Amino acid sequence: MISLSYTLALVTSLLQGASTDAPQAKPQDKPTAGVALTVYSSADPASFDPQRWMQQQRQGNDNVWGVPGYGVVKVVRSVEMPKGSGVLSFTDVAAWIDPTTVAFLDLDDPKTTVIEQSFQFDLVSPSKLTERYLGRQVVIRSPIADTFSVYEGTLLSATQGQFVVQMEDGVHIVSATGAQITLGELPGGLLTKPTLNWKIANSSGGTHLTRTTYQTAGMTWRADYNLVLDGTDSAADMSAWVTLMNLSGASFMDADLKLVAGDVHRIEPQGGGSGGRMLGAPRVMAMADEGGFEEKSFFEYHLYTLPRKTDVLQNSSQQIALFPPVANFKVVKEMIFDFTGGMGVSSEPMMDRAFVFGAQGKPSVFVHFENKKDEGLGMPMPAGKVRVYKIDPADDTLEFIGEDLIAHTPRNETVRIKLGEAFDVVGERTRTDFQLDSAAKRMSETFRIEVRNQKSTTQSVVVLERMFRWTNWKIEKASAKFDKKDASTVAFSVDVPAEGKKVIEYTVQYSW
Structure with missing residues (x-):
């Protein structure tokens, strides 16, 4: 029989982080029998597709160790404890359990010790x-x-x-x-389920309440958000969902479910694996309405607890509301030209006259909103994909207008979503002058930017300009007001009239 054995030699209390001399829990503090499941995720929202993993599983391509996440399973149950030395067997553990993470505790007699543990997985096939x-x-x-x-x-x-x-x-x-x-009769030693065996040393015997904790591969989750813009693009409704995937080889029925959001460090075994272990104390609790998760800070991460029990079936994915739908919160639509996007400041004055960005282009379209409580939001948002829709008034149906990814976003921060590029607004950037005085260590550059709007309504547009030739610069003159965004970037904000145009001209001087 294939077996992984680990001599634990009186270390059960160490696995639980307590000694037998420590104050014991009062009877009323004992947990009730049941299953609790905490799922950690390191899934990249851009590339992780639960349905693809499910399809591979159906085709027999097991790559469970590659699933970007893991689960921590906690099972409290009553067992018949042998008096003296004996063996306990649990046959409902996940097939992809990590046996080195198993912790066993006798809640009725903390002096019970595990002498030896084995994980048997020689299953019938x-x-x-x-x-x-x-x-x-x-x-x-x-x-x-x-x-x-x-x-x-x-x-x-x-x-x-x-x-x-x-x-x-x-x-x-x-x-x-x-x-x-x-074949004849079934030979001995074959199992139909993965089995954990413990050799137990116990002084009392009888029915005892026990708790078993372990980590398993094959579990992860992903957040998805649906945003619906109103007719004026100034307000939106949002719903959020969690897609939970379980390929661990076990079902968890009537389970308490928690999700952890954050970058949890974990030692990666060679050849795959993901996730991490975390410690900490809970802080502020945010209560969700019926159907959503309760959120709280936990150490440097965020913990989302489902306030009801659920069934997590093996070889399945399921969707659960992350938080209740939020209606009619304020959003802002932006059109942003960035002709010189990606250009950093040169390490020395760039005096090459031929190096210039002059092109036609279209503005990128964004919507952003503040993740604040007074906007009906204010809940930390796990990293995920945001899909944006808008109602077509002709038939009152939703039409897809773009999607983007968001990182883990705390409360009171701005969420910005790129939707695509504008069709009816175009721009053209032309350099009209360049002067270089090497002796005086000075150069200047003048640009003309024309923004044309072919829509039937006025459009607000932001033009970003990057002063990449050198660190010491100054705008000598400009035809429109601007804001300095950082050490090398300014933003011109202009309103372009319907079926009209707006021209921005400015001169920048560099010195060194």
């Missing part, structure tokens, strides 16, 4: 069964045209898609393709 029948009598029926040939004898080998059978008239090699094999 066709290949395992045939391996166990080597040297034993079998009957094989192999198809030939419309009938069968029968081979009855001693099974010598079952590899490479073939059976080797010793019969009275000699040795026969039979193709396993389409063959039917009849």
Whole structure:
């Protein structure tokens, strides 16, 4: 039998972080029997697709260790504890359990110790069964045209898609393709479920309440948000969902469910694995309405607790509301030209006259909102994908207008979502002058930016300009007001009239 054994030698109390001399919980403080599940995720919202993983699983392509996340399972149950030395077996653990993370505690007698632990996973399968029948009598029926040939004898080998059978008239090699094999009674030592065995030392015996904790691979979650803009693009409704995936090889029925959001560090085993262990104390609690999660700060992360029990079935994905829908909160639409996007400041004065950005372009379209309580929000938002829709008044249906990713976003921060590029607003950037005085260590550059609006309404547009030639610069003159965004960027905000245009001209001087 395949087995992983770990001699624990009186360290159960260390696994639980307490000694037998520590004050024990009062009877009323004991947890009730049941299952609690905490799921950690390191999934990249841009590339992680639960349905793709489910399809691979259905096709038999097990890559569970590659699932970007893991679960921590806590099971409280009553068991018949042997008096003295004995063995306890649990057969409902996840198939992808990490046995080194198992912690066992007798809640009725903390002096109970685990002497040895083993994880047995030699499960029943066709290949395992045939391996166990080597040297034993079998009957094989192999198809030939419309009938069968029968081979009855001693099974010598079952590899490479073939059976080797010793019969009275000699040795026969039979193709396993389409063959039917009849075996005798099931040999001992085979299991139908992964099993944890503990060798226990206990002084009292009888029915005891116990708690088992372990980590398992094959579990993760992802947040998805749906944003619906109103007719004026100034307000929106939002709903948020969690997609929970379970490929751990076990179902968790009537479970208490928690999700952890944040970058939790965990030592990665070679060849895969993800997630981490965390410690800390809870702080502020944010209560969700019925159907959503309760959120609270936990150490440097955020913990989302479902205020009801749920069934988490194996080999499945399910959607659960992250928080109740939020209606009619304020959003702002932005059109932003960034002709020089991505340009950083040169490490020395860039005096090359030929280096210039002059092009036509379209503005990127964004919407942003403040994740604040007075806007009906104010709940930390886990990283995820935001899909944006708008109602078509012609038939009152939702039409998709763009999507973007957000990082983990605390409360009271701005959420900005890129939707695409404008169709009816265009711009053109032209350099109209360049002056260089090397002796005086000075140069200047003049630009003309024309923004044209072919829509039937006035459009507010922001033009970002980056002073990338050198660190010491000054805007000598400008035809429109601007704001300095950082050490090398200014923003011109202009209103472009319907079917009209707006021209921005400015001169920047560099010195060194």
